[in-house]
Amino acid sequence: MAGRSVSSTPSGETPDKPARSMRSGHAAPAKRVARSASSGAGAQAESHRVARSASSGVRAAHGPGCTAKSVASGGGAANHSARASATSKLRKKRASVRSVFAAAGNAVARRRSAKQARTQVKKPRIVEERIGATSPGAFVDANNLPSEDMVAKTLQETAGTIGVATRPKVVDFAARQKEQRKADTRRIAARVAVVCAAMAAVIALVWLLFFSPVLRLEPNNISASGANEWVSNEQIMAIAKRQAGKSLLVVSDSAVEQKLSQIPGVSSATAEKKFPNGLHVSVTAQRPAxxxxxxxxxxxxxxxxxxxxxxxxxxxxxxxxxxxxxxxxxxxxxxxxxxxxxxxxxxxxxxxxxxxxxxxxxxxxxxxxxxxxxxxxxxxxxxxxxxxxxxxxxxxxxxxxxxxxxxxxxxxxxxxxxxxx
Structure with missing residues (x-):
């Protein structure tokens, strides 16, 4: 798997320290160039003086006599050699000046390019490098993920039975909207049906437990014990039969026992439900004081x-x-x-x-x-x-x-x- 590493150093940027050294060392070459230029100007003036002296010698040689001619011929040779030496010196000076100016210009150009590089936006360089398979939980570069070819996918989806591209299906929005309405209606109807079924189940359960004859307390299924000559059985049954017709789930044992204890001569009372539709009460009758x-x-x-x-x-x-x-x-x-x-x-x-x-x-x-x-x-x-x-x-x-x-x-x-x- 190929990957890319990112370098944060901008391309073409040079460190600041060499740039500062270049700025500090730029004054010396400029001074040297100035001195070389002045020395070249002095050499040129010297050559002009030699030429003027030579011309004056020539004019003197045109004077009378042969001696003057010989002197003129000798002076011409001297002038020629002097001009040649002065010209060679001047050329050397000019070459050195050109080299100095070229070096100074290159230094200025490098400094300017470094400054421009610092002012530009730093763009990371992407370097291709080979990396192995990533482990679970490792960083995954999104640039390395394979992209899906949408054109190929579209051609594959729209291809016919023989591989020829066919016309995409035209969607009928009106029919689609109608189908959506029908689906919404069916969904609402299903929800209403579920709610109605749940309510019906709850109502049926309530009726079965509290109003149906299944758990209804029947008067014939009520029994009593513990009566004597001081506490009659009729008194006990009169209180117990008040609960007849109710569901055993709503009959309160404690309420029945409390009412039985209020009978004169009863020291204690108990009530016991007999499912599905029976009740038994017993009392402890005390002797009269x-x-x-x-x-x-x-x-x-x-x-x-x-x-x-x-x-x-x-x-x-x-x-x-x-x-x-x-x-x-x-x-x-x-x-x-x-x-x-x-x-x-x-x-x-x-x-x-x-x-x-x-x-x-x-x-x-x-x-x-x-x-x-x-x-x-x-x-x-x-x-x-x-x-x-x-x-x-x-x-x-x-x-x-x-x-x-x-x-x-x-x-x-x-x-x-x-x-x-």
């Missing part, structure tokens, strides 16, 4: 520790056995009293053995809650604070015969100083 009994009625109302009504049952029912009873004038008003609320909290926290032994509960004030056991011992709890400590003190006193003795009342309203009497 106490039964509220009105003097004029034969029924009793079960209430929980939060002073919420569970349901009303017959006082003689077997299910009320072992549940403490609080006698009140009016159930609705009693549940709003602070003393009854504190009594319900205390009764709910007592162990089952003590609850079963309670025969009477008095809640006159919130600081004087009293329970009476079947063994005749009365326990004054005070309010519902420090229940664990109070129950521990009562349990220790009652289980130690040496401490309880024949005493019938234990007052733990002040845990620091329990009173036994």
């Amino acid at each position: 106490a039964m509220l009994k009105e003097p004029s009625g034969s029924t009793m109302t079960a209430v929980d520790s939060k002073a919420r009504k569970l349901n009303a049952v017959n006082g003689a029912a077997q299910s009320v056995q072992g549940i403490p009873v609080i006698e009140v004038d009016d159930v609705g008003k009693a549940l709003s009293r602070r003393a009854v609320q504190s009594a319900l909290v205390i009764l709910d926290a007592l162990p089952e053995s003590m609850r079963n032994a309670i025969v009477k509960v008095q809640a006159n004030t919130q600081d004087s809650i009293t329970t009476q056991l079947d063994n005749g011992i009365s326990i004054v709890w005070g309010d519902d604070s420090d229940l664990k400590l109070k129950m521990a003190i009562v349990d220790k006193i009652m289980n130690d015969p040496n401490v309880i003795g024949d005493k019938k009342q234990i007052n733990v309203s002040a845990t620091a100083r329990p009173i036994i009497k």
